Amino acid sequence: MEHELIIPNEGFPFKLFQFEGKDGNYVRGKHWHRSIEIFAVFEGRLTFYVNEEKRFLQRGEFILLNSNEVHSILSPEPNKTIVLQIPLKLFENYYIGGNQFLLFTHQKREQDAEIMKLLKEMYDGVCQKEIGYEWNVQSGFFKLLYLLINFYRRQEIPKDLVRNHKKLDKLSMITSYIRDNYTKELSLEMLAEVFGYSPSYLSRMFQKYAKTNYKTYLQSVRLEYA
Amino acid sequence: MEHELIIPNEGFPFKLFQFEGKDGNYVRGKHWHRSIEIFAVFEGRLTFYVNEEKRFLQRGEFILLNSNEVHSILSPEPNKTIVLQIPLKLFENYYIGGNQFLLFTHQKREQDAEIMKLLKEMYDGVCQKEIGYEWNVQSGFFKLLYLLINFYRRQEIPKDLVRNHKKLDKLSMITSYIRDNYTKELSLEMLAEVFGYSPSYLSRMFQKYAKTNYKTYLQSVRLEYA
Structure with a gap:
């Protein structure tokens, strides 16, 4: 239930890392944070509880957690999952109606596969550190923001x-x-x-x-x- | 022969605009500048003199001008040409051998078509200003830097x-x-x-x-x- 700190790595305006429950036998209790978080499962599977609702995540799927959305994670088996944490503030131009935040949908979108591909490329880029990788990773990140704001943003907030x-x-x-x-x-x-x-x-x-x-x-x- | 000023537009770390000789009947005498410059011709054609060497630019082609490379431009006919100016300083991590600069090749590369596509998308993005376009344009720009440093950089400087x-x-x-x-x-x-x-x-x-x-x-x- 920890309020996670978002530490940008290597001057990037986001944090990108492998899920700490990757070895399985792992439970993370209810928690929330201001940053928007994406869990992308590349191997194995995870179970999330988001706002009391159960959500299974299979290989090839991701979940987008909104700012201050209470969630918990069950990771019984080994898995390969990439986590991206995006500071809410990056979206400040798109805050809705005088509020200090915005909301993204949990529903599937045509762009889901592209999001998965971008996350994989960004993660591989950060790991392999080839020449100019910072630019390639930034390129992927900005493309991802562009997709999120255009195809995943909810127009109204209850x-x-x-x-x-x-x-x-x-x-x-x-x-x-x-x-x-x-x-x-x-x-x-x-x-x-x-x-x-x-x-x-x-x-x-x-x-x-x-x-x-x-x-x-x-x-x-x-x-x-x- | 003016030493052009590079003014970033809208917070971008580069300048992107339509060539001022687009209406034809235009000559720009010898000049040079610290910024790296790309001219990408989408309609019509141009003639460049780079380091005393004549170079024709057809529709679908671009030329990459190095930092402080003396060049002049002949634009006798109407054309559609996009100019990208990139501050040399963005490449400072890749300066070669204690020098304050680096060099790019003038030769064709497999990635030429991708560069043209990115420039077109960036320019359309800046013109159309759709939701989140800044992120899409930045994404294209960083991808372009990545391609330049990996595929167009000259490893030695005479x-x-x-x-x-x-x-x-x-x-x-x-x-x-x-x-x-x-x-x-x-x-x-x-x-x-x-x-x-x-x-x-x-x-x-x-x-x-x-x-x-x-x-x-x-x-x-x-x-x-x-």
């Missing part, structure tokens, strides 16, 4: 999703504090006081927006960092 | 060309001064004094590196700016 996005931004500050202090005693009451909320309000935020409860969240952080 | 490049950089400062002061009296002697050369040395620089003489150069500037 009001409750706008609210959800904002609340999860707030919760991210709190979960960040939790991760920095997970070795200490951290009751809901103490946390509420630090951030100036009532304990019951904070409890409801976890329940309503992160679809989990505070205790479960704290345990998962302690497990992950132990 | 020593006299290194010398030529440096001398033309120096001459560029002088021609820039001439363009700023062409309305005044500007004898070779006065100019030599301003820049701390002897008049005979300055005269030889024009002759040897720009392949022209001072008087002809001054006249061409006065004609162009009149």
Whole structure:
């Protein structure tokens, strides 16, 4: 349930890497982050829960996770999966209606195969580091942004999703504090006081927006960092 | 014979535009600039003189002009030609042997058709300005850089060309001064004094590196700016 940090590699405005659950026997609990994330499965398969909905990912398929979309991952078997993390801010010219974000569809598009091909080329480029590879990788990345904005963007954002996005931004500050202090005693009451909320309000935020409860969240952080 | 200014358009790290001699009946005298320049002819034809060598450009062909390569252009008939100017500095990771530049070949390559296609797409993108076009244009540009460095770069630079490049950089400062002061009296002697050369040395620089003489150069500037 960690709020992942997005570190650009080698001056690229994105992060591209192999999924850490590639060896299988791996579960990643509910979490969310501002960055848009693509998981592209080239071998094996994965199971995602996105907004409480189960989604199977087969070889040759990808999933596009929106900014602050709560998701968890099951990776029981070995797989080859490439992850691309794109800072939301790159899309700021396309934020919708005064909101600080935009939404992409989860539905299949004609361009899916092209997206998979671009991700493969970008990843191979970064691994092989042939002459001028930075330019080739950048070329693929910009083409991908172009495809996303033209063929995957949702034209309308339901009001409750706008609210959800904002609340999860707030919760991210709190979960960040939790991760920095997970070795200490951290009751809901103490946390509420630090951030100036009532304990019951904070409890409801976890329940309503992160679809989990505070205790479960704290345990998962302690497990992950132990 | 102007030392052209490279102004990036719309935040792009290059300049892309239609050739100013597109209506025909146009001659551009000898000149040079630090930027690498590509002329791509989509309709009609052009004649170039590059380093004293005549080169015909037919529809579907492009010419790649190196940094500080002296060239002139004849455009007797209407044509559709796209010009791309790329700052030399973008290639700084590929400068050869402690020099501040690199060289590209003038010879045909298998990738010529792909270069033409990219230039067309970039130009159409900039003209049509569809959603996300900046990303598509950037994608094309980075792909083009990748092709140039991999398939058009010359691995060795003859020593006299290194010398030529440096001398033309120096001459560029002088021609820039001439363009700023062409309305005044500007004898070779006065100019030599301003820049701390002897008049005979300055005269030889024009002759040897720009392949022209001072008087002809001054006249061409006065004609162009009149």
